[in-house]
Amino acid sequence: MILDKKVKTTCSYCGVGCGIVAGVDAQNKVHVEGDQDHPVNQGMLCSKGMNLHYVVNDTSDRILYPEMRWSRSHPRERVSWDEGLDRAARVFKSLIQKYGPKSVGFYISGQCLTEEYYIANKLAKGFFGTNNIDTNSRLCMSSAVVAYKKTFGEDSVPISYEDIELADTFLIAGANPAWCHPILFRRLEKHKEKNPNVKIIVVDPRKTDSASFADIHLQIIPGTDIILYNAIGRKLIENGFSDKEFIKNHTENYLDYRNQVMATSIKDAAKLCGISVKEIAETAKLIGESKGFISMWAMGLNQSAVGTDKNFSLLNLSLVTGSIGKPGNGPFSLTGQPNAMGGREVGGMANLLAVHKDLNNPVHRQEVANFWGVNEISPEPGYSATEMFDALESGEMKAVWIICTNPMVSLPNSKRIERAMKNAKFVVVQDISHKADTLEYADLVLPAAGWLEKEGTMTNSERRISYLTKGINPPGEARPDVEILCDFARRMGFRGFNFNNTEEIYEEYCAMTKGTNIDISFLNYDRLKSEGTFQWPVPEYRHQGTPRLFANNKFYTPSQKAVFNIPAQIENTSEKTSKEYPLILTTGRIRDQWHTMTKTQKVSRLRTHYPSPVLEINPIDAYIDKVKDGDVVEVKSKNGIVRVKAKLSKNIREGVVFLPMHWGKQLQSDLNRANNLTNTVVDPQSKEPDFKFTTVS
Numbered sequence: 067m068i069l070d071k072k073v074k075t076t077c078s079y080c081g082v083g084c085g086i087v088a089g090v091d092a093q094n095k096v097h098v099e100g101d102q103d104h105p106v107n108q109g110m111l112c113s114k115g116m117n118l119h120y121v122v123n124d125t126s127d128r129i130l131y132p133e134m135r136w137s138r139s140h141p142r143e144r145v146s147w148d149e150g151l152d153r154a155a156r157v158f159k160s161l162i163q164k165y166g167p168k169s170v171g172f173y174i175s176g177q178c179l180t181e182e183y184y185i186a187n188k189l190a191k192g193f194f195g196t197n198n199i200d201t202n203s204r205l206c207m208s209s210a211v212v213a214y215k216k217t218f219g220e221d222s223v224p225i226s227y228e229d230i231e232l233a234d235t236f237l238i239a240g241a242n243p244a245w246c247h248p249i250l251f252r253r254l255e256k257h258k259e260k261n262p263n264v265k266i267i268v269v270d271p272r273k274t275d276s277a278s279f280a281d282i283h284l285q286i287i288p289g290t291d292i293i294l295y296n297a298i299g300r301k302l303i304e305n306g307f308s309d310k311e312f313i314k315n316h317t318e319n320y321l322d323y324r325n326q327v328m329a330t331s332i333k334d335a336a337k338l339c340g341i342s343v344k345e346i347a348e349t350a351k352l353i354g355e356s357k358g359f360i361s362m363w364a365m366g367l368n369q370s371a372v373g374t375d376k377n378f379s380l381l382n383l384s385l386v387t388g389s390i391g392k393p394g395n396g397p398f399s400l401t402g403q404p405n406a407m408g409g410r411e412v413g414g415m416a417n418l419l420a421v422h423k424d425l426n427n428p429v430h431r432q433e434v435a436n437f438w439g440v441n442e443i444s445p446e447p448g449y450s451a452t453e454m455f456d457a458l459e460s461g462e463m464k465a466v467w468i469i470c471t472n473p474m475v476s477l478p479n480s481k482r483i484e485r486a487m488k489n490a491k492f493v494v495v496q497d498i499s500h501k502a503d504t505l506e507y508a509d510l511v512l513p514a515a516g517w518l519e520k521e522g523t524m525t526n527s528e529r530r531i532s533y534l535t536k537g538i539n540p541p542g543e544a545r546p547d548v549e550i551l552c553d554f555a556r557r558m559g560f561r562g563f564n565f566n567n568t569e570e571i572y573e574e575y576c577a578m579t580k581g582t583n584i585d586i587s588f589l590n591y592d593r594l595k596s597e598g599t600f601q602w603p604v605p606e607y608r609h610q611g612t613p614r615l616f617a618n619n620k621f622y623t624p625s626q627k628a629v630f631n632i633p634a635q636i637e638n639t640s641e642k643t644s645k646e647y648p649l650i651l652t653t654g655r656i657r658d659q660w661h662t663m664t665k666t667q668k669v670s671r672l673r674t675h676y677p678s679p680v681l682e683i684n685p686i687d688a689y690i691d692k693v694k695d696g697d698v699v700e701v702k703s704k705n706g707i708v709r710v711k712a713k714l715s716k717n718i719r720e721g722v723v724f725l726p727m728h729w730g731k732q733l734q735s736d737l738n739r740a741n742n743l744t745n746t747v748v749d750p751q752s753k754e755p756d757f758k759f760t761t762v763s
Contacts, residue, residue, distance in 0.1 A: 121669065152557060179405060224616050229395070230254055239361060240291065245657040291379065292376055295379035308387065359394075361381075372639055391619055452753070465492040478744035496511075514540075518536070523594065655726065676726065708738065
């Protein structure tokens with residue numbers, strides 16, 4: 067195979083941020099291989115990453131030109147970019163004039179590049195005058211964001227992947243990195259193979275591949291995480307494993323924490339969690355005696371009615387043992403999307419401001435307004451993801467612009483989302499694939515450029531910024547997202563969007579970070595192209611980036627101390643099981659599929675692992691319901707129905723069933739769609755939906 071050119075880039079799937087070398091041959095076909103020189107993956111790629119070229123090369127489902135319908139009773143027809151964007155500008159202008167800025171909003175994605183995120187935020191918050199811009203990262207990371215902010219003063223992940231090889235005890239909570247972050251998990255496996263004394267504890271109601279590899283699997287009852295981590299905290303204190311000097315000099319609120327964890331006996335905690343006293347004691351001993359303790363977590367903690375409190379209880383274990391700011395130590399949230407971190411940096415959610423400034427702080431709001439050259443930033447938080455669709459359903463919001471995400475499959479209570487989309491006055495969908503279910507409700511469809519078809523930056527889970535170069539031209543009339551948004555902004559009559567290229571947008575964002583704790587004012591495209599990736603902050607000329615935060619034990623809180631945050635309540639607040647709905651449904655990912663499958667379903671070899679969704683059910687529950695392996699079962703909640711085949715498995719707790727979240731409508735049937743069942747129950751602090759606890763029969 068002769069390649070015309072090779073370009074270095076970053077994988078567009080999970081938040082691990084693996085380096086890829088993409089080659090383009092004489093026929094303009096893309097080939098991919100792992101980048102041997104990349105610090106994250108050293109040449110390794112998972113099943114999704116190594117098949118990324120099939121997604122790029124198959125353009126059969128691509129949206130190739132703008133499409134518009136003039137009324138809901140007419141089908142969409144091909145229009146020019148001028149016609150499409152001019153109409154969008156007219157509609158948004160008239161709605162804002164008639165109903166105010168809160169009547170419109172953007173729903174964007176953790177797959178957007180940082181520059182795209184930045185422009186969308188500048189447009190909505192700075193020039194529309196509304197904070198109604200949220201992202202699908204709300205569905206996966208917002209509980210962790212709140213917990214980091216309240217514990218450390220800012221949303222700052224303190225550690226680095228290189229800490230994995232320096233730690234000896236790992237607590238993996240509500241995550242299955244063997245499937246969802248495979249290259250990171252492979253680093254952990256290799257580390258344990260070389261050092262058999264390394265211990266891994268996994269907390270999960272399912273015996274996943276990650277749990278099978280662990281030394282201890284705490285197979286808890288869903289929703290009892292806070293009780294568990296508080297019990298471990300109690301045991302650490304009782305057995306003399308707390309770091310008294312660190313607690314005294316560098317933390318606040320310890321006594322309140324101590325009082326809460328001491329209020330529940332280990333025996334009671336074990337019973338509530340459905341595990342043994344011995345397992346709690348062994349876990350605490352491993353953490354207490356470790357030289358390097360890392361906690362890793364993902365959706366099992368975040369996607370919960372008490373997700374923020376779960377995060378607090380886990381972060382408190384790092385504080386009570388002083389396991390932070392030192393090599394091989396720290397709490398480490400596993401980011402689900404390639405640029406969820408970049409989105410958080412630019413204030414990509416409805417309650418955030420750019421560069422970690424605080425929306426509640428009038429001085430911060432004015433600083434952002436001054437930088438963008440606008441009068442003010444609205445002090446009112448915008449609608450979060452679920453609230454946005456509630457507002458569309460009720461009529462409070464009139465128009466939504468959806469970029470690079472598929473809410474018809476991914477948001478909870480899908481039937482309600484359908485009603486919201488039908489009720490919206492104007493829906494813009496900016497995407498790459500005709501297979502996205504959300505397109506059905508679009509008044510205007512805009513064809514976007516995809517991976518390798520545009521340039522920009524992303525930040526992975528360890529704060530590592532990488533530059534993605536353009537390798538090929540997008541098909542048809544598709545355009546990069548920043549180009550579309552800047553063109554639209556100019557048609558709205560807004561100044562400040564006359565950028566000549568993406569690099570100028572990045573330079574503006576970098577200038578905005580100057581003097582903040584995420585300062586990258588000395589990082590530019592030239593350095594990223596010539597020197598490779600950097601972990602923020604990069605606050606000085608020739609600075610090589612910052613692998614580890616808080617090495618000086620100074621945090622970003624007013625007191626410069628880390629805060630023990632006390633969970634408001636230790637028990638789960640999700641709807642309880644009943645005679646009518648006796649089982650707990652938990653949803654999640656499978657190994658070879660991604661989000662709502664508009665990309666991965668195109669690759670035949672990725673469909674072999676799970677050709678269709680199945681309901682994982684314990685044999686005891688199956689026996690009670692007279693279900694045999696392979697039977698088609700009807701799963702009901704108060705919101706809807708799903709019909710799938712049953713897969714009997716002892717790997718899942720009795721009383722719990724598991725359903726993958728990836729499938730949407732197939733052949734006009736939505737009976738594979740897990741979110742027919744889930745509730746619009748959100749954590750009151752993070753507004754993150756509870757996908758992990760729905761009562762079903």
